[in-house]
Amino acid sequence: MVKPITGMLRRSLVLDLATAFGLGTASGYLWWYGFHIPSIRVRDSFYGKLEDERAKALGQV
Template sequence: MAVKPITGMLRRGLVLDISVALGLGTAAGYAWWYGYHIPLVRKRDLFYSKIEEERANGTYN
């Protein structure tokens, strides 16, 4: 049995579903990257730069 080609409403629905999924996935990725990852990395980098500065000054225990 052959499969019918995707036409009409099914094709429009499929394109809409894929477009929405890609759009929401991209938005979620940007939200995670700029809302969670970047602040976490910035906090970590500040911590390590503070330790390096203390070591350079000789005040680190």
């Protein structure tokens, strides 16, 4: 007689969810710290220099 297959759906569901959350979290961190934060630093640097030039032109140094 063939044994019944039990618990496979639960195991695969848990594995799928754990993989999805793990890869999603890793991808989010990669995007945040690999792309977003460096682009924000570049933007803030640009606007800081622009503000310094504006203040210098107005004599507000």
